[in-house]
Amino acid sequence: MRIGVDYSAAVWQGAGIGRYTRALVGELLRLDRENRYVLIYPAGFPGRPAPFLPHLRHLNHPGLRLRPLPLSDRYQAILWQRLRLPLPVELFCGRLDLFYSPDFVLPPQLAGRRILTIHDLAFLVHPECAVPSLGWYLRRAIPRSIARADLLLADSWHTRRDLVGLLGVPPERVEVVYPGVEPAFRPLERAALEEVRARYGLPERFLLTVGTIEPRKNLPRLLEALSGLPERLRLPLVVVGRPGWLYEESFAAVERWGLQGQVRFLGFVPQEDLPALYNLALALVYPSLYEGFGLPPLEAMACGTPVLTGRVSSLPEVVGEAAVLVDPADVSSIREGLQRLLEDEALRERLRQAGPERAREFTWEKAAGRLREAM
Numbered sequence: 001m002r003i004g005v006d007y008s009a010a011v012w013q014g015a016g017i018g019r020y021t022r023a024l025v026g027e028l029l030r031l032d033r034e035n036r037y038v039l040i041y042p043a044g045f046p047g048r049p050a051p052f053l054p055h056l057r058h059l060n061h062p063g064l065r066l067r068p069l070p071l072s073d074r075y076q077a078i079l080w081q082r083l084r085l086p087l088p089v090e091l092f093c094g095r096l097d098l099f100y101s102p103d104f105v106l107p108p109q110l111a112g113r114r115i116l117t118i119h120d121l122a123f124l125v126h127p128e129c130a131v132p133s134l135g136w137y138l139r140r141a142i143p144r145s146i147a148r149a150d151l152l153l154a155d156s157w158h159t160r161r162d163l164v165g166l167l168g169v170p171p172e173r174v175e176v177v178y179p180g181v182e183p184a185f186r187p188l189e190r191a192a193l194e195e196v197r198a199r200y201g202l203p204e205r206f207l208l209t210v211g212t213i214e215p216r217k218n219l220p221r222l223l224e225a226l227s228g229l230p231e232r233l234r235l236p237l238v239v240v241g242r243p244g245w246l247y248e249e250s251f252a253a254v255e256r257w258g259l260q261g262q263v264r265f266l267g268f269v270p271q272e273d274l275p276a277l278y279n280l281a282l283a284l285v286y287p288s289l290y291e292g293f294g295l296p297p298l299e300a301m302a303c304g305t306p307v308l309t310g311r312v313s314s315l316p317e318v319v320g321e322a323a324v325l326v327d328p329a330d331v332s333s334i335r336e337g338l339q340r341l342l343e344d345e346a347l348r349e350r351l352r353q354a355g356p357e358r359a360r361e362f363t364w365e366k367a368a369g370r371l372r373e374a375m
Contacts, residue, residue, distance in 0.1 A: 001097040003375065004089055004112075007039040009103045011050035012073040014268055015241070016212065017119065019295070020179055021102045022055060027180075027368035029061040035375070036063035038093040042076040043068035067093045080107045081141045098375055104138075106145040115374060116149040117177070118142070120292025120313075121162045122216060129215040129289070131245045143167060151374055153177045155293035156314035175374055179293055180364035184272070185302040187356065188279045196276035200266060206236045207338075208281035208305075210274070210296040211288070213251075213265075214244035218287045218310075218328050220253040225287075225334035227257035233342045234262065235282060242268045278303035283341055283348070286310070287328040294318050298362055301355030306348045308337050318362075322354035 010021040029037065039059075044050045050073070056066060069076065069092060079085050089099060089107045098113045099106070106114055123130055123138035130138070146152060146167060152174045154160040160176055163169040196202075207226075211217045219239070226237060237259075243251075254263050269277065278284065284300035286309040294315050297307045301322055309315045310328035319325070324347070326337035341347065 001035045001375070002038065002095065003035050004038045004040060004093055004096045004099040006099075006101040006103060006107065007041040008073050008076060010039075011041045011043070011052045011056070014052065014271070017103050018052065019271065020119075022052075023180065023182060023364045024102060024367055024371065026059065027364040028371055029059060029064065031365070031368050032372050033062060036065070037061060038065045038067055038096070040067045040089065040093050041069065042071045042073050044072055045070070048072070065093070077105075081105055082137065084108075100371070100375070101145075104145065105141050106148055109148075113150045114148060115151045115153065115371075116145055117153040117155070118146065118159060118163060118292075119155050120159055120290065121166055122290050122292070124166055125162065125313075126216055126290050129246070134245065149173075151175065153371070153374065155179055156317050158314035158317055159292045175370070177367050177370045177374075178362050179295060179298075180362050180367050181295070181298050181302045181359055182364065184275050185278065185299045185359070186275065187304040188275060193276050193280050196273055197280055200238075200273075200277075202238065202264075202277075202280060203236055205282050206238050206264075206280075207283055207285050208238050208240065208277060208300075209285050210240045210277075210299075211286070212241045212244040213239065213247040215246050215249065216289050217241075217250075218289050219250040221328065221331050221334060222285060222287050223250075223253045223257050223259055223263070224331045225338055226262075227259060228331070228335045229339060229342070233339060235342070236262050236264060237285070238264045238266060238277070238281070240266050240269045240274070240277060274299065275303055278305045281305055283308060285338065286315075287326060287334050288312075288315065289328050291315055291318075297323060298359055302359035304352045304356050306341060306351035307355065308334075308341055320358050322351060322358040324351070 009017040088110045090110050096112045100115045102117045127135050154176050160174045164171050278300045283306040290313045297309050297319050300307050307323035311325040324337045324341050327333035
């Protein structure tokens with residue numbers, strides 16, 4: 001078969017769906033040496049190339065063709081999704097037997113099967129967590145693509161239930177393909193961590209949270225919960241992730257709860273530094289309000305780092321018994337979970353042992369194998 005892949009997120013996004021696409025497609029190309037693949041992506045403009053183009057040189061497949069488009073990811077979305085110009089993907093990459101999109105929407109297509117990954121339905125479940133213009137776009141573009149897809153892939157059984165319950169998708173049209181965790185996320189020797197600690201100026205003991213700073217990640221409630229801890233238990237909080245939509249409330253909460261000097265915003269961190277940051281942290285605190293999967297808890301568990309996360313959406317499905325679960329909408333529940341985690345060394349040791357064992361159930365090899373079977 002000749003298979004087209006929307007590789008846009010892989011070359012434009014450092015985290016989130018960008019990482020998902022690079023890991024999944026990279027493993028798919030390693031496993032499947034029979035089919036031919038065309039990766040289509042917006043390469044950017046002269047002087048403003050897509051930021052993650054260099055990794056393309058590491059892709060190795062006998063039937064691989066790269067098809068860069070001379071525009072940005074924003075303009076590609078405008079042309080195909082907002083203006084809905086009838087420019088079929090075959091115009092850019094030739095005849096296809098199948099097209100796969102790992103990022104919510106499908107381009108126009110003349111023929112061939114269509115497979116689409118839906119990571120979550122946050123735009124429906126928590127519409128208040130997106131700026132109105134984005135929410136308006138998502139509520140139109142994503143259901144259109146879902147209707148055109150021959151098969152949908154969901155990151156979790158929870159997302160599958162949302163697709164069936166909220167959008168009326170027939171259950172037989174949705175398969176669950178869990179994301180994986182890269183081998184780099186593992187317990188590391190202490191000596192290997194000190195260079196990263198020094199480079200970021202991190203204290204000996206700290207809590208970590210990872211993810212784009214946006215309302216769904218629930219940082220204001222986490223900060224309020226931290227401010228209510230007994231003084232003897234308070235630790236600095238290190239925040240990894242770029243500012244997203246409506247991030248201002250999270251920054252304002254630092255001052256509101258008197259946590260100046262106790263919260264460090266590192267911004268976007270290169271993927272190669274994340275395993276060390278997880279290893280250095282006393283715990284990952286991730287009280288998200290809603291996730292289609294939730295990679296940070298999985299990555300932290302793989303590193304042997306204790307995890308506190310929400311008892312909502314897909315998160316219990318991911319962490320199993322290897323994390324402390326709280327009600328993310330209840331500040332007192334978050335605070336009690338934090339206090340339990342900080343006071344109970346035996347609990348932390350149990351989670352350090354259980355985390356890697358749980359994380360071994362999720363691999364990109366399994367994910368790519370499921371995708372190949374679906375094709």
